[in-house]
Amino acid sequence: MDLGNINPVLLVASLMISATPILLAAIGEMVVEKSGVLNLGVEGMMITGAVIGFIVAINTGSPLLGFVIAAVAGAALSLSFGVLTQIFLSNQVATGLGLTLVGLGLSSLLGKPYEGQKTATLPKLDIPILGDLPVVGRMLFSHDIMVYVSLCLILAVWAFLKFTRAGLILRAVGESHDSAHALGYKVVRVRLLAIMFGGACAGLGGAYLSLVRVPQWTEGMTAGAGWIALAIVVFASWRAGRVLIGAYLFGGISVLQLNLQAAGMTWGVQYLSMSPYLITILVLVFISSNRSRSSHDAPANLGQTFHATR
Amino acid sequence: MIRLEKRPQPSRAWTVATPILAVILTMIFGGIMFSLIGTSPFEAIRTIFWDPLFHPQFAAFSRPQLLVKAGPLILIAIGLSIGFRAGIWNIGAEGQYIIGAICGAAAGLALYPMESALILPLMIVAGALGGWAWAMIPALLKVRFGTNEILVSLMLVYVAENLLASVSSGILRNPEGMGFPGSRNLSQWSSSQNLELIPNTGMHLGVLTAFIAVILAYVLLTRHIQGYNIRLTGEAPRAAKFAGVSPARTILFCLGTAGVLAGMAGLFEVTGPAGQVSIDFGSGYGFTAIIVAFLGRLHPVGILLAGLLMALTYIGGELAQLMLGVPGASIQLFQGMLLFFLLGVDVLTNYRVRFGASEVA
């Protein structure tokens, strides 16, 4: 084994790319969960975003437009979940699983004619000065625009939840929908908006897979990324900054284990692959045993159905 | 303005009518989908819902296969529904199912090639214990630390899948398997095989156990104090506490039951229809069972019917692919639609739709 072969600069650069789809999906899901809704259909929304983004990019030649429409498609699909759970008051867990089925089926039907095609992908940005810096230039400032969009989104969500009135309402709705309702907030409307935001982010994440990460469309190409996004939200204990850490950790471990293999390590690969999930469980235990410190983080009404009786 | 008013009691008429309504809606929208992809909608719907039961060529085979396919779904869903009733959301049955299969198979394979009638019972116990132990992780964490069981049980699914990949190419790998991953075939070793008890009925031990579980769950929920406590905990947690129901005991009981049943389901699959522990063993039954539990309205008899309906769409979907050449994805979408409609129309069971101005927006 020769660890000297692993170049840390390239490792970080490649993990940023590798983590972007799950980062996008996770930050969206975090907002959804903050509003008290558990949407297990991330995988279905991601793959719908992947196929729609790809189709649009092929037909218009513009990957950026692909991302925009993918976000719209993700939001539209998530709206079906929103209507069922918020208006028809169906169970969120079962509806989320159904959303995954619908997304997987729909995407492969839509994508059939596009299999095996190549699309234009996003160029790497040429950032003056920063991009020319030694080490960090290659590591952090030589990516495509969506990498920076995803980072900005983290910042935006953090600021939104922390500083804005709307963010406060969103958290209040997730914390106690009955109290929020009593205060006159429109619980259902807030949740529907959050769900659509989550869908749009998942759509972007999926489009990043099909337009940048592996520029192609193949049935089932998300291969479980949506489920990892769900794990990241928990790992992050519903904090935007930690979603970033979580996504880079999950993405990083996958990239790292492949790099270790390429450098000659042959044992323990599966154990390394399952470690992020075990770490997530430990984090969960830790935050729940420290109720006093983190009680604000986990939305108290997560996954519960809300019906205004009056 | 349309608004919903909660019924004091779920409507009996709608309880029966909503599934029928949902199936009709699915047929309409699914039919539109099939005609869009160029298949005759009537033929497609007939193939999915009618042929597995009555087609002269297939029915004799597929009727019992409905039981084989539905068995594990029903068994797992029964366990889950008990927890769901109490407001305990175990969504990690897939993990408990996998671990049950691994533990049961390991217990049996440790004795290979011994021949004894005691091996299969031993494996069943080991499988049940494995599923139970895997479910106890979220249960104990919830009792001790208040950790969210939805998330822990989901995380443990991924851990279980990684373990499955590890053991099927590692310690449980068939030494005579030419180096391919996957264990010995347990359905071909007479000590461990779980085959049809009565030929051409589909009735293997797992199906039998599923039926027994339906009956026991029914008795538990309607006749037993523990069942009453569970329902009370779900509907009015505070009242349950005042009535002296221990939340910790309820959590341990519900998750434990779900784990035992899921573990047994895994064991019955691995010794019967699946035959071996392999990387692809976990085929999503644990998640599909969640759907089945909700389709069955968390009621044992409902789950029995929902499991059979789900199995029907699987087998009918396969026939539609084979006979009509429709893509597999359209069947997936069709199942998704069915689920959405079933969940959506259920609102009519518990709520009354009122037209008119509402007092609150």
Next chain:
Amino acid sequence: MIRRTLLATAAAGLTLAFGAPAIAQDTTKACFVYVGPIGDGGWTYQHHQGALALKEEYGDKVEIAYQESVPEGADAERVITQMALSGCNIIFTTSFGYMDPTNNVAAKFPDVKFEHATGYKREHPNVSTYNARFYEGRAVVGHIAGKMTQTNKIGYIGSFPIPEVIMGINSYYHHAKLANPEVELVVTWAYTWFDPAKEADAARAMLDQGVDVITAHTDSTAPLAEIAKEGGSAWGFGQASDMAAFTTNDDGTPGPRIASIIDEWSPYYIKRVGALMDGTYEQIDSWAGMPEGEVVIGTMNDAIPDDVKAEAQAMIDAITAGEYHPFTGPMNKQDGSAWLAEGETADDGTLLGMDFYVEGITGDIPN
């Protein structure tokens, strides 16, 4: 054993009930069970191409039916049985995991022919097995890789450490080494047959460590797309299917896919169904390769210098003519112990159960 008796009764009952699908046979019905979607661009796609070629060859005399994404395990046996019931005369089950289900169903339908790809169990007279000598293709691309690498580091993305893949690694490395004694091989295991993002990550990890020629033993085109990002300083090969989309870049320069190993199943499917129709069908264990046209090297693009192309073509011709076996001694095992003496060729049994690397490969086979 009571249960055994029950089993026998059950089998007999099934045979009685549906033993002979009583349908008038004007056409021969060939059915295919696929492990992935037909649009996977790799393994299943190629089998489906073979099925379509079969239809093309015989026209109205043959009817084909298939089912995609059939999970290996409990569902497979039911799917295969339904095919037999639907009147299929011959059923091709195209993944290793269908081995036991195929044999189980074959016992119940003695009049239906079963063909299982990549397995080794033929428990009933109506079960044949077939596979292709992909290591012949690996030898050719190994030679090209050895000649093309500038960094002297070549890579191999493995799926699972099974004999099939180890055989491919050894053949690839051995011929790269013969072409370029300085060459060093890097192996990464993806532990999946299909996960585009992970396959891309694996390619990226190797590229970052200075590997500049990569072959994949997984199904998607993701590694090629990743190699394309190097902009002409690294190369790869199409795997299973031609992956022709990567042969030429949009600006007309040679793309990252410099050649490919194509699984060409159509000769076998045409031959077997033809034999069934004219009554010459027999149970076989087929392991064919370049001579039979089942392993094909796709067009070499212009990134490969002409002399290397000529050498590669010479190797293809020699293998096709049966003059050259890619595992010809002298070859040693990884630990230095002798395996094949000068001029000795490997026997099929050793290859099919291959669980060792050849001399020169570093690292261990994971278990």
